Amino acid sequence: MSTSATEREQRAPVSGPASTARSPRERWRALPSPLRHLLLAALALVVVTGLLLVTGDLTALRFAAVGYTMLSIAGLQLLVGGSGQVSLGHGAFMMIGAYTMALLVGNLPMLPLSANLVLVVVVATVAGVLVGAATARLHGPYLAGATLILAVGLPGLTHRYHEFLGGSNGLTVRTAGAPPFLQGLLSASEWKALVVWTTVVIGLAVLATVSTGRLGRRMRAIRDDETAAAMSGIPVGATKVVAFVIASAAGGLAGGLQVYVLGTATPSIFTLALSLTLLAALVLGGIGSMWGALWAALAVVYLEIWLSDAVRAFSLSRDVENNLPIVLFGVLLILVLRFQPLGFHGILQRLGARLRSGRH
C-alpha cells in the first residue's frame, strides 16, 4: 500500500501497446503533476464523449451516474484509503450537496449551473469542516459509529423542516438541457452526462493532485502511524479535518450533480444503504487507487442491473428472484476480500503484470 495510488494510475494509460518506447514515459513523468492529471482528465472526457455519441439516453443516464458516483467514491477513497479514517456516512455529504443544488435550482433558477456547483462545493466544504472538527479526536470504531449515525440522522432534518425541504417527498426540480446551438445534436441526457463528466474529471484531477502532493503524503503518514506522523511534525488533527473537508466537497459535488441529472432529492435516496454501498464498492473496486473508484462506480451502477438480469434468466419464484441479487452482492464482497483484498483493481494489476512479464 505504500506506493502511492496515483503513481500506478499514471502508469496505466501509457502501459498499452506503445510501452516499448521508454522515452515517452519518462517525458510524461517529467510533466508537473497537475498538468498530467488534467491531460488524463481531458483524455477521459474524450473517451466518454465518444462513448456517448454511439449510445442512447439510458446509457447517458447511467454514464452520468457512474461519473458522479465515481467522484463521490474518489472523495471517500481519499478519506478512507488516504487518511485511514473509516467513514460510514458518506451519503450524508452527498445529501447536503443534493439538497443545496435542489434549493438553488428551485429558488434561483437564473443562476448558471457552474455557479450552483461552486456554491454546492462551498456548502459541502463548510459541512466537512464541521463534521471533521467534531470527529477529529475519534478513532477507529468510534468514528465509524459517529459517521453511521450522521448518515441516519441527517435525513431527519428534511422531515423537521418539510415546508422548506419537502419532507419525505423531497424536492423536485427541472434543469436545463443542452444549450440552443447544440439542440438536435445532443439530447438533454447526453448533454447532462457530458457536463457531469466535465465536472467529474476536473474534480478527479484536483483529488489526484492532492493525493500525490504534500497533503496526500501527510495523510498516508497518519494512516500508517499516527504517533510517528505527529513526532515528525505533521499536524495530525488539522490534516484529518482537511481530509474530511475534501471528501465532503467531493461527495457534495457528486450529490449536486446527481440532482442536476435526476432532478429530484429525497431522503429515500440518501439512506444508510447508500453510505454502506459506497464504502463496500470502494473496497470492491480496490482501495488505494483512483482506478479503484472507477471500478467501484461501475459496480454501484451496473452490478445490480447485471445481477438482476442474470437472475431473471432462470425461472425462480418471485421472492428468490427479488432477493438473490442482494445475496450475490454479499457473496461477491466476501469472495473478493477473501481472495483479492485489493479488489478489482488488484486483479487487473495482477493480470497486467502477468501480461507484461509474459512479453519480456
Next chain:
Amino acid sequence: MRTTTITARRGTLAAALALTLAATACTGAGEVAEQDGPDLSVSTGVTDDAVVIGTHQPLTGPAAAGYASISRGTAAVFDHINEQGGIHGRQIDYRVEDDGYDPARTIDVTRKLVIEDEIFAMLGGLGTPTHGGVVDYLNEEGVPDVFPASGALAWNNTEEHPLTYGWQVDYTKEAKIQGEYITENFPDQAVGYLYQNDDVGENSQEGLDQYLTDEVVAREHYESEAPDLSSQMAEFKRSEAEVIVCSCIPAFVALGMLEAASIDYQPQWVVSSIGGDTATLQGLLAQFTKDTDAEGVPADAFLDGLIITGYMPRVEDPDDEWAAFFADIYEEYGEGDTLTNTHLYGMTQAVMFAQVLMSAGPDLTRQALIDALEAQEWQGPGAVPFSSSDGDHGGHQGAYVVQYNEGGETEMIQGARVTDRDGGLIEESDYEPLSPEELVFHD
C-alpha cells in the same frame, strides 16, 4: 514542498478557469425551455400479438414489506387475460422493475423500461417520492402514465402532466368523507388525528378539518422509519379522544391498535383506504397473538368495529362478485400467498387498464389509448365513480364506508359518495359497477 503548493494552486486555478468557461456557455440551470408535445400516434411496444406494459415497484427494501403484493395481483390478472386470448389478440407482457422505493433507482428503471423494453405505457408506478421523479420524463417522452399508485394530489394536473391519469382517491377527498361521516355518526365526540408525516397527513387534515373543528383534541404524527407509537397513543388517551382517524399505512394501524390495547385504551378507529386492508392487518395481528404467553385477545377482537373508507372491491366482502372472481384468479395464477386487499389493488388496476386497452380498439397507438381513457365510461370493478376526462384525471372520486365485524366480514355502512378536493359538497352516488361477467376486458 513549496513547489507542490504552487502546483496545487495552479490546479485549483485551472479548475476555476474551466468552471468559468462553462459558466459563460450556460444560461440559468433552472430555466427550462418549453418543448412541443411528444408524438402520440406511435405504437411503441405493440406488436400484432403482444403489448408491453411496465411498472416500477418496491420489491426489496423496507417498503417492499407493504407493497410487494400489488404487482403480484396485477400479474395474476394479466396471466388470466392472456390465457383467455389477450386483448384484441395481443398478450400483455407485464414487466415489473424493482426500484426499492429509491427515487434514484426509479429513474433508472423507468428509463430502462422506456428505452430498452420500449413499453407502450406505464401502469401503476408506485409511490409519491419515487413516481414524482419520473412523471415529467414519462410525459415528455409521450409514455402514457396510467394509474400511478399513490394518492398524491400532484397526479391530477392535466396542464403539466396531460398523460398522467391518477388512480387512488386523493387523500383530501377521502378525508372529507371521513370527516362528514364522523360528524354525522359520532356527534360531539372528541376526535384525535394520527397521521403519517408527509403529504398523506397534510392532505388528509385539509379534508378532515372541513368537517371537524372543535372536536379535534389531539393531532399526533409518526415517521414511517420509526415504528413506535407509544407516546402518540398515550397522548390520545390523555386527551380522551373517543374517535381516532388514522391516515396511516397498515403496519402503523396495527401498531397503533396494539399500543392502544397495551394501555387499555379503546377508541373508535376510522382508517383510510391506504391502511384499511383488514386482511393484511388480520394476518399481522394473528401471527402476533399466536403462540405467545400473552393473555391476548384474538386478532379479530382488535379489528372489531373498525371503520374503513375504501373505493375498490374488498376481499372481506362475501357478497362482492369481483372479490370472489379475484380470489379464483389468484388461486390459479397467484404465488400461493394469502390474498389481501393489497393484491386486490393491483388486480383492480389490471382490470381497469385492460378495459381501456379493449376500448382503444385493435389499431393500438398511444393516442388511441389516451382517447379511450378520456372517453371511457367506467363501470367497475372500482366501487365508486372514476374520472379520467375533461381536465380531471383524479381517478376515483370518492369513497364508501364499511365497518369490520369480528368474524372476518365487512358491512357496508355508507354507500359510495363523491366530492371534490376543495370546499364542495359531498354527494351520494348511485354508481353500480358491472359484474365480472358483464364487464368486457379481454377477448
Next chain:
Amino acid sequence: MDRFVDLTLSGLASGAIYAALALSLVIIYQATRLVNFAQPAMALVAVYTAATVAPLTGSYWIGFIAALTVGTAVGALAERFIVRPIARTSQLNAIIVTLGLLLIAQGGVGMIWGNQQHGFGYAFDYVGRLSPADVFALVSVGTVAVLLFCVYRFTPLGLQMRAAAFRPEAARLSGVKVGLMLTAGWAFSALIAALAGMLAGPPFISPNVFDIVFVYGITAAVVGGLDSPFGAIIGGLLVGLGMSYVSGYAGPELATLTALALVVLVLSVRPDGILSRPTARKV
C-alpha cells in the same frame, strides 16, 4: 408529569433493547477488536427461526431456544469460516465482510420468507404501563450484563478471551487457543444479538426490521464506550430515554437527530465513550 412517566417507561423499554444490541457489539469488540455489522443478520436469522419453529411446535419457548441456538451457531460459523480469514487484514475489511454477511442474511431471509411483514409475538403479556414483556426485556438484559461482567473478570475463560484479543501473540505463547477464543467471542455475541432480536422483533418482522434498531445499538455502544459492558447498558438507556423524550415532547421526526446529537455531545467530551478506561494513548 403523566406524560413524563409514560415517556420514561417507553424510553426504558426501548433502551433495554438498544443496550442488548450494544452489549453484543461490546463483546465482539472486546474479543476481536471489531465492530460487527453482521449483528442484525444474526438477530434476523434468530427471529425468523423462532417465527418458524414456534408455530410448528406450538410453543413460544421452544421457538425461543431454537432462535438462540441457531443465532449462536451462525455467529460461530461465520467467525470461523468467513470473518477470520479476512478480518485480520484491516479494520475496513472487517467492516466490509460483516456487511457482506448482513446482505446475505437479509437477502436470504427475503428469499425464504418473503419481504412482507409477519406478526411476531412478545414473550410475555405486553399490556400495561411497565408490562411483563418490558420487565422481561429489562431483567434479561441486566442479567446478561452481570453474567458477562463476571465471566470476563472472574473466570479463566474471560481472561483468555481478553488476552487473545489484546495480545494474541503473547496469549498464544502462554497456551491460549486464540482461534477458539475468537470463535467463542462471536458465539457469545451472537447469542446476545439473538436475544436482542427476540426482544426487538415484536410486533412485526421483515428483512429490514433491525436496520434502524442496530444503528441505535451502535450509537449506544459508542456513547457508552466499546470496552465496557456497563457502558453499553448506560449508553442504551441514554439513547432510549433521550429519543423517547425528544419524540414525545418535540416530535418523532427528531428521534434520529437526537441520537446524532447525543453522539456528538458525548464523544466531544469523552472520545472513547462514557465508561472508557483512560488508556495511555501514545501521542
